[in-house]
Amino acid sequence: MKYPRGRQTLVGVGLALLLVLAWAALVGYALFLHRWSTADLLLVPLMVAVVCWLDTGLFIVAHDAMHGTLAPARPWVNRALGALCMLLYAGFWIGRFQPRHMDHHRAPGTAEDPDFHLQGRRFWPWYGNFMRQYTGLPELLGVAGMTALFVFGLGAPFERVMLFWALPAILSSVQLFAFGTWLPHRLGEEADGGFADRHRARSNAYGLWASLITCFHFGYHHEHHLRPDAPWWRLPAMRRQLSAGGIRPAAASTADRAAP
Template sequence: MARAAPALTPARQRRVGLALAAAIIGGWLALHVWGVFPHRWSAIDVLRAPLLIALQAWLSTGLFIVAHDAIHGSLAPHRPRLNAAVGQLCVGLYAGFRFARLAASHQRHHEAPGTADDPDFHAADPRAFTPWLRAFFLRHFGWIEFATVTAVLALYLALGARASNLIAFWGLPAILSALQLFTVGTWLPHRQGADAFADRHRTRSLRWPWLLSLLACYHFGRHHEHHLWPQVPWWRLPAVDAAGARH
């Protein structure tokens, strides 16, 4: 039988969730500002830069995961305005997204996962990586997001940011993060395969070791559990056991 993790009080879940969100947002902002503006390239960056780029990509993924919890109200239970405010901050920093639009799209995903009505599913080719990725990107990154990112890029250049810094500490992490979120959070859990899905949620979980699960996508690979219990925040998903679940 499926079982959810023991419930936390809303206040405790809110405290832990907001503390983790603050760490992710603060870490992303600190590395972003340092990398875009004061950083100067030197020989040590042969070793340092790849590690920092990977870290910033992981923190960028964290921004989206925090916003995802906010969409479900699991970031700050019973505080819808706080969820919306933190969620908008995160997706705004991530790529100029609009929280309300993403929330509506994600709701449709949960209502009809793995079907033609699912905005995160590529019904035309439900197994192929590249066509699905292209459709996913074009569906979620529209002209408003493009204009916002372009305006920020122009501002950064006007303030003296170097192109190499922008590519390394903003562009590359954003691309790597998008690939991470799509691959681990969408394609692997929802793509059709030889094995049948367990239930109407049409998803599977990636049962990786705890550390790998955290690094891969903040445990979002435990996707079946998320669909069964969307009120469970990302940091509690490993405590959920959905083996053999039918829902």
């Protein structure tokens, strides 16, 4: 059954705005208001971890925007919110990520897939290759530009920007890669890697809360490849449908083209 575009837009935009506001509140507090104390031995790692999780959410929202599923009834809102989330995340421009991500959906687990590493098993070589595929001079300039904005434009201390903005972004890239790329797409011992179909993706067996905490349900990755028209918050429902044998692959155009 097709989900109403208007309802998906309303829920998607609402959740995206909540994430952006939570991120802005916590990062703003950490950069400008937090007073160092002896409690920081516990508090600072907790703050970094929460910002890391919110960063992961920002990237997942931007990923939905790449598929046009963030706000399908309002394409301009879809584009604007996706671009904002990617900029806040690491100073990245969503337009550079979008074509490569569509290549991933067109040819998952092959030499034409920018997300895939031909060795197919080892974590850190694959992560390094993944980062080389998606980061270059424009991304480095974006990071430098956001750092300059925080430090010189807003007056945030440089060491706080590194601790509460740069470090969580780096950690979230590892989190996103681990739960959204390596675990779903790594090769198994079987000849076909243990994959069910041409999408060459598998899903984790985490419960609802563990799935949300680890990667905003992106670990339900086979469901995402079957239904790239479903945003992150609908993936648990897609998983239930798949278990019941009721999920059907989305139209090829949704998976193979960039968002409008």
